[in-house]
Amino acid sequence: MKILLLGEYSNVHATLAEGLRALGHQVTVASNGDFWKNYPRDIDLARTPNHWGGIRLMAKVATLLPSFRGYDVVQLINPMFLELKAERILPIYRYLRRHNRKMFLGAFGMDYYWVNECTQRRHLRYSDFNIGDQLRTNVEATREQKDWLGTPKEKLNRIIADDCDGIITGLYEYWSCYEPHFPEKTTFIPFPIRPATSFSTEAHQPVRIFIGINRERSSYKGTDIMLQAAREVEARHPALMQLQVVESVPFSQYTLLMENSDAILDQLYAYTPSMNPLEAMKKGIICIGGGEPENYEIIGETELRPIINVEPTKESVVSALEQLVLHPEAIPELKRQSVEYISRHHDYLKVARQYLDFWNSK
Numbered sequence: 001m002k003i004l005l006l007g008e009y010s011n012v013h014a015t016l017a018e019g020l021r022a023l024g025h026q027v028t029v030a031s032n033g034d035f036w037k038n039y040p041r042d043i044d045l046a047r048t049p050n051h052w053g054g055i056r057l058m059a060k061v062a063t064l065l066p067s068f069r070g071y072d073v074v075q076l077i078n079p080m081f082l083e084l085k086a087e088r089i090l091p092i093y094r095y096l097r098r099h100n101r102k103m104f105l106g107a108f109g110m111d112y113y114w115v116n117e118c119t120q121r122r123h124l125r126y127s128d129f130n131i132g133d134q135l136r137t138n139v140e141a142t143r144e145q146k147d148w149l150g151t152p153k154e155k156l157n158r159i160i161a162d163d164c165d166g167i168i169t170g171l172y173e174y175w176s177c178y179e180p181h182f183p184e185k186t187t188f189i190p191f192p193i194r195p196a197t198s199f200s201t202e203a204h205q206p207v208r209i210f211i212g213i214n215r216e217r218s219s220y221k222g223t224d225i226m227l228q229a230a231r232e233v234e235a236r237h238p239a240l241m242q243l244q245v246v247e248s249v250p251f252s253q254y255t256l257l258m259e260n261s262d263a264i265l266d267q268l269y270a271y272t273p274s275m276n277p278l279e280a281m282k283k284g285i286i287c288i289g290g291g292e293p294e295n296y297e298i299i300g301e302t303e304l305r306p307i308i309n310v311e312p313t314k315e316s317v318v319s320a321l322e323q324l325v326l327h328p329e330a331i332p333e334l335k336r337q338s339v340e341y342i343s344r345h346h347d348y349l350k351v352a353r354q355y356l357d358f359w360n361s362k
Contacts, residue, residue, distance in 0.1 A: 001020075001025045001026070001072045001073065001356070001359075002025075002026045002070065002071050002072050002073075003017075003020060003025055003026065003027045003028070003071060003072065003073045003074075003075070004027075004028050004030065004068060004071040004073070004074045004075070004100070005017055005027065005028070005029045005030070005031075005075050005077070006030050006031070006074060006075065006076050006077065006081045006082075006096075007030075007031050007032075007045075007076055007077030007078055007080075007081035007082070007106075008029070008031035008032065008033060008034040008039050008041065008077055009034060009077050009078065009106075009108045009109045009275075010034060010037070010039075010108075010109075010191075010274065010275035010276065011034075011037075011039045011251060011275055011279075012077065012106070012108055012170065012191055012192065012275060013029050013031060013039075013041075013075075013077055014029055014031075014039045014040045014041065015191075015192040015193065015194055015348050016192045016348070016351065016352060016355065017029045018192075018194060018348055019192055019194075019348035019349050019351060019352030020352045020355070020356075022348075022349060022352070023349065023352055023353070023356070025356075028042050028043065029041045029042050029043070030042065030043035030045050030064070030068075031043075031044075031045055031077070032044070032045050032046040032047065032083055033046060036248060036250060037250055037251045037254075038250045038251065038252070039251055043064065045057065045060070045061070045082060045083070046083070047083035047084075053083075054083075054084060054085075057082070057083060057084060058084060058088060061082065061084075061092060065092070065095055068095075068096060068099070068100075069099035069100065070099065070100065071100045071101065072100075072101045072102065072359075073100075073101070073102050073104065073359050074096050074100045074102070074103050074104070075103075075104040075105075075106060075168070076093075076103070076104070076105050076106060076160070076164075077106045077108060077109075078105075078106060078108065078109060078110070078111055079105065079111055079112070079153065079156045079157040079160050079161075080111075080153065080156070085152065086151070086152035086153045086155065086156040087152050087156075089156060090155075090156055090159065093156075093159075093160055097163065102165045102166075102359060102362060103160075103163070103164045103165055104164055104165055104166045104167070104168060104359065104362075105160050105161060105164045105166075105167045105168070106167075106168050106169075106170070107167055107168065107169040107170065107174040107175070107177070107178050107186075108169075108170040108171075108174065108191075109174075110144060110148070111148065111153075111157050112148045112149070112153060112154040112157035112158065113157065113161070113174075113177045113178050113181065114128075114173075114174060114177050115129065115144055115145055115148040115149060116148070116149060116154075116177075117176070117177040118130055118177070119135065119145055119149070122135075123176060124173060124176065124271070126269055126311075126312045127173065127269055128141060128144075128220060128221070128269050129141050129144075129145070131312060138219045138220060139219070140216075140217055140219060140220030141220055144220075161178070161181070161182060164185075165185065165362040166185045166186075166187065166358060166359070166362045167182055167185055167186045167187070168187055168188075168189050168355070168358065169186060169187070169188050169189075170188075170189065170190070170191050171191075171270070171271070171272040171274065172188070172271050172272045172292075172294045172295055172297075172298045173270070173271050173272060175187075175188040175298065176294075185362070187358050188298055189351060189354045189355060189358065190299060190345050190346050190351055190354075191274070191275050191278055191346060191351070192346065192347075192348040192351035192352065193275075193278050193279060193282050193342050193346040193347065193348060193351075194282075194348045195282055195342065195343060195347055195348075196282045196283045196284075196339075199282065199283045199284040199335075199339050200260075200283075200284050200335070201284050201332045201333075201335040201336045201339070202332065202335075203262060203328045203329075203331035203332060203335075204242075204260070204262055205240075205328065206239060206240050206241050206242045206325070207240060207241050207242070207262045207263070207324060207325045207328055207331070208242050208244065208260065208261045208262045208263075209230055209234075209241060209242070209243050209244070209261065209262065209263050209264075209265065209288075209321065209325075210244045210246070210257075210258050210261035210263070210264045210265070210280070210285070211223060211226060211227055211230060211243070211244070211245055211246070211264070211265040211266075212246045212247075212249075212254060212258075212264075212266070212276060213227065213245060213246065213247045213248070214247075214248055215247055215248050216248075221267050221268065221269065222267060222268025222269050222312060223265070223266075223267070223268070225268055225312075225313075225314050225317065226265040226266075226268055226288075226317050227245065227265075228314055229314045229317035229318045229321060230243050230265060230317070230321060231243065232314075232318055233318055233321040233322050233325065236322070237322070237325055237326070240325045240326065240328075241321070241325045244257070244261065246258075254276070255279060258279075258280055258283075258285065259283070261280070261285050262285065262286060262324075262331055262335075263285060263286040263287070263288050263308070263324060263331075264276070264277055264280040264285050264286070264287055264288065264289075265288050265289065265317070265321075266280075266287060266288070266289040266290075267289050267290055268289070268310065268312050268317070269290075269312050270289055270290030271290045271291075271292040271294050271295050272290045272291075272292070272294075272295040273287045273289060273290055273291070273295070273307060274290075277289055277307075278342060278346055280338075281306065281338035281339070281341060281342050282338075282339060282342040282346075283339075284335040284336070284338055284339050285335070285338065286306065286307075286308060286324075286331065286334045286335060286338055287306070287307045287308065287338070288307075288308045288310060288317070288320055288321065288324070289307065289308075289309075289310065290307070290309065291305070291306075291307025291308065291309035292309060295307070299345045301341070301344070301345065304337045304340055304341050304344070305337065306334055306335075306337035306338040306340075306341045307338075307341075308320050308324065308334070
């Protein structure tokens with residue numbers, strides 16, 4: 001099968017491509033590398049950060065479009081799969097639709113349905129946009145609402161979702177936003193992770209806690225609160241806990257810095273672990289973050305419980321961290337379960353086969 005993966009979020013398409021190629025398929029990844037994270041790709045679609053960046057990128061895409069024809073499958077990482085205005089992306093989507101066999105939309109991050117459902121329906125107990133019935137009012141959440149609701153981005157997302165052959169969601173949260181609108185063409189497939197060649201289930205003394213901070217999205221994702229909680233626990237138990245803080249570094253450097261940690265703090269408002277904590281879990285690093293019952297239910301997991309789930313409050317994170325550092329004897333089993341969890345549900349070859357089955361069913 002000839003496959004084009006357009007755009008990137010947190011290494012999803014690059015890792016999926018590895019799995020598909022290992023299964024004998026021809027895959028091209030064209031993306032901007034997810035900005036400063038700089039994930040691998042075959043064709044670079046990064047926009048230069050200056051006044052002429054948009055014009056240069058548009059010209060480059062126009063040159064590339066003839067080579068983006070004749071694919072069996074084209075998958076978009078997001079409706080905004082290029083660093084261009086939504087109005088400019090729509091005719092590019094139409095071109096891709098006309099000249100390729102099947103088109104699929106990824107629901108892996110920020111888009112209209114995620115923003116709208118969490119803002120209007122508020123069906124999740126908490127999310128990036130609500131805590132119960134209360135809307136969050138931080139700068140990032142408000143900006144995303146203004147960006148996606150009643151705008152050309154909303155129109156683009158609606159058109160692509162209506163028109164495409166299928167929608168793949170990567171977290172329970174995103175599935176819950178798309179499935180009510182598109183039950184016949186929405187599916188959930190876990191994120192792909194390439195298993196680690198080596199890992200450790202031993203606990204360190206002091207317990208090593210890792211947190212990665214994206215400066216632009218810290219309060220939106222709750223890492224600001226998690227960092228406060230971690231510093232508080234470290235101050236209470238300086239001999240028992242060692243905190244490592246990393247800010248906005250490329251993925252290759254991020255994974256190296258994360259090595260030899262015992263646990264990672266990630267995304268306070270999540271139900272489900274995203275790509276970074278999954279990458280950590282494959283190495284036997286415990287995720288403190290999103291591990292709600294819905295996460296286990298959607299993947300059919302009834303035995304393993306490797307994720308230390310926290311509620312979206314500083315007190316919950318403090319309690320979870322303190323419990324871990326005061327009881328390090330629990331760490332080896334949680335590490336073992338973390339590795340097993342990735343093997344069962346996220347192995348990149350297994351996930352690639354799930355994608356192939358879904359694409360072939362449409």
